[in-house]
Amino acid sequence: MVRTSVVSSLCSATKEWDENTSYEKLCQRIESFTGIEPRYMKLLFELDDGGKLQILRSTHPYPFKNYPNVSTILVEDLNENSxxxxxxxxxxxxxxxxxxxxxxxxxxxxxxxxxxxxxxxxxNLDSRKLQESYERLQQERIGKLHIGQRCSVESEGQPERRGWLRFIGTIPELNDKDIWCGIEFDDSVGKNDGSFKGCTYFGPVKPNHGGFVRPLAVRTGLEFVPMVKDDQSDDEI
Known part of the structure; x- marks a missing residue:
């Protein structure tokens, strides 16, 4: 799954996308909470490294397959009379x-x-209750995490990853509200080196060994030792 912020002139939201989401499905979902019709929709992907590019149906039929490292989707309404x-x-x-x-x-x-x-x-009462419940669970999990300890990361749609918890806090370049956990992964399963848009939050670590994830996806403890790879045997060193 790819987690992004979606920002339009009237709203902003955080959403998760399957990598197989088509351009048409992406626009339909964005219309449901921005009110912008897909035919007048201009999409700009902002990537983890700070780069920006316009996404078109003709060249990006499955945009998240090409750009899984997108952090923000900027949505512009080209219809002046909408x-x-x-x-x-x-x-x-x-x-x-x-x-x-x-x-x-x-x-x-x-x-x-x-x-x-x-x-x-x-x-939206139901939406507000869900958001409040989600934020409460996030805060409860944060209280159980310890920077500098071994950790396990289990995000929806991805296998378990392990490493070290190096950071807990906000990322102002994204927004000043959401709390993120900075992870130094044991393997190259991350998206960065501990930095975001030129700002270093931990490390820096080796390329693709760093990542920022939501607190609910993280658990810390001494039991989370490095995982044995499939091609390794416990009987060999």
Whole structure:
């Protein structure tokens, strides 16, 4: 699975994608929470190394197969008359009048009212409960982790990986809220060397021996010794 942030003019979210997701399926899922129609959608992939490139259906029918190291998907609405752009323009115009929070909340044509009517974002009760539960579980797991200890990483869709827990904290280049664990893997099963967009958070370690994962995927303990590879025998040294 590939985990990315998805950012548009009105919202941002963190999503997981199967590597076999087609361009069409990607656009359909993005439309479901951004409101941008696929035919007017411009996708820009931002990679772990800071590089950016536009993703097109003609050249990237299965984009995550080509770019599994994407960290952020920037979504632009090319339809100037779309509801999304009208809401964005409305939001920009409202800010020019310097309305107070109380005055803004009373307006019936605002982005806030649109979100409330459509149960969007923080106004979606089920979504908010799930997010709060997820954040609570993350914090509980963080309390059980110890930097500098051996660890096991079990992410959805990937085999177990082991190494050392080297970092716990936010990555401001991504956002200032989400907590990440920096792992120095025993083998070259990571995506970086302990750095993200030019900022080093641990190490640096050997190329592809570093990675940042969610706390829920990590457990620490002395029992997580290096794994024996399939082509190695316990009877040989």
């Amino acid at each position: 509801v999304v752009n009208q809401l964005q323009n409305s939001k920009s115009n409202e800010s020019k009048f310097h309305l107070s929070d109380e005055q803004y909340a009373k307006r019936t044509d605002s982005v806030l009212q649109w979100k409330m009517r459509n149960h969007y974002g923080r106004f």
